[in-house]
Amino acid sequence: MRFVVVGAAGRMGQALIRAIAEAENCELIAAIEREGSDALGKDSGELSGLGANGIAITDDPIACFARCEAVLDFTAPKATLAFAELAAQARIVHVIGTTGLEEDDIKKLDAAARHARIVRAGNMSLGVNLLAAMTKKVAAALDADFDIEIVEMHHRHKVDAPSGTALMLGEAAAEGRGISLKDHGVFSRHGITGERKRGDIGFATLRGGSVIGDHEAIFAGTGERFVLSHYAGDRSIFSRGAVKAAIWAFDKKPGHYSMADVLGLSD
Ligand code: NAD
Numbered sequence: 597m598r599f600v601v602v603g604a605a606g607r608m609g610q611a612l613i614r615a616i617a618e619a620e621n622c623e624l625i626a627a628i629e630r631e632g633s634d635a636l637g638k639d640s641g642e643l644s645g646l647g648a649n650g651i652a653i654t655d656d657p658i659a660c661f662a663r664c665e666a667v668l669d670f671t672a673p674k675a676t677l678a679f680a681e682l683a684a685q686a687r688i689v690h691v692i693g694t695t696g697l698e699e700d701d702i703k704k705l706d707a708a709a710r711h712a713r714i715v716r717a718g719n720m721s722l723g724v725n726l727l728a729a730m731t732k733k734v735a736a737a738l739d740a741d742f743d744i745e746i747v748e749m750h751h752r753h754k755v756d757a758p759s760g761t762a763l764m765l766g767e768a769a770a771e772g773r774g775i776s777l778k779d780h781g782v783f784s785r786h787g788i789t790g791e792r793k794r795g796d797i798g799f800a801t802l803r804g805g806s807v808i809g810d811h812e813a814i815f816a817g818t819g820e821r822f823v824l825s826h827y828a829g830d831r832s833i834f835s836r837g838a839v840k841a842a843i844w845a846f847d848k849k850p851g852h853y854s855m856a857d858v859l860g861l862s863d
Contacts (some may be wrong), residue, residue: 597621597843598664602628602679604653605635608670608693608831610644615835616668617646622839626660627653630675661686666842670834673697680708689845691838692716695760709852713845717855718760720837724811727826728768729861731813734822735772740795742815742822744769749802749810757801758783765813766797 599616603609604627616624627640633655641649654660661667661682666689669679676694683690690712692705705714719725735744746769748762758766763777770777775795782798792798809828814821828834837855844858856862 597666597846598623598625599839599842600624600626600628600657600660600664600667601640602657602667602669602675603630603671604640605629605633605638605643606670608834611831611835612668612670612838613640613644613649614646615832615839617641617649619836619839619843622843624649624651625664627651628657628660629653629655630671631655657682661688665689665846666691668693668835668838668842670694670838673701677701677704680705680712680714683714684708684711687711687850689713689715689842691720691841691845693718693720693834693838696756706852709850711850713848713850713853715841715845715853715855715858717837717841718764719809719834720841720855721826721828721833722837722859723826723833724761724764724809724828725855725859725861727811727813727824728764729856730824731765732768732772734813734815734824735769736774737772738815738817738822740773742817743792743794743796743798744773745798745800745814745816747800747802747810747812747814749804749807751806751808752804754803757803758799759801759809759811761809761811762799762801765811766799769797769813 601612616622629635635653639648640651668691670693746762748759782796812825841858
């Protein structure tokens, strides 16, 4: 399978290039960065710590998309929407790890998924997707006497909050409870907030250091607390998941899939 990595010089872009090199029957054919990036012209293998692979980073996705079966995209919302149009035109697999996408953006991706096979997840790791499935089950089993709080911590460079994964856990909890996160999510607290409302799903965001991604779903009852947690120690859990998602989507019909579909966790 032939891959293009967009955002190739980013933290995840480099991890994706390493994951493709490690995967069987997978080949990197192009590496793309934004116009004006310092990385343009550099060898993508060298940049990602693999040693030279002869694939220089370019800013021209159109020619590359026509020659590949899948594009791996962990960039930024605006870039991802533009890549989704190109991937739909080329009828290829588009694996999206970018977070911070708004409701309107998701609608545009749904439209692109009429032609492309999109797999999108706020977190591509097996562990976190299991965590989401368990969060949904526990939220369904425990009633609103148990207050749900989602806590996350990420490195100091992260620009969006709460994390895509925290939102995914919040959605899973809301689904389990049969409520909407839009109506029950509480995304910040400051000053005299009043008492916590029964049935709310709270979020707390921590930022600092080099933390790759810690997530907890806390179910706090009277006199007891049930906590589901996941701590990412290495970006390769996301990049390996992204390659796995692309291979899975290769023979699927056009559509907008999730990592739960890839891992057989959707019900
Ligand atoms: P980063 O800033 O290190 O990398 C992003 C790269 O995308 C940069 O090199 C940037 O130049 C490039 N880029 C931006 N616009 C572009 C464009 N138009 N064309 C080509 N390249 C472009 O960030 P990161 O830590 O690698 O994270 C990237 C995204 O992935 C974020 O949204 C982050 O939250 C998300 N993420 C998702 C998962 C997951 O499992 N889904 C895991 C980790 C990070």
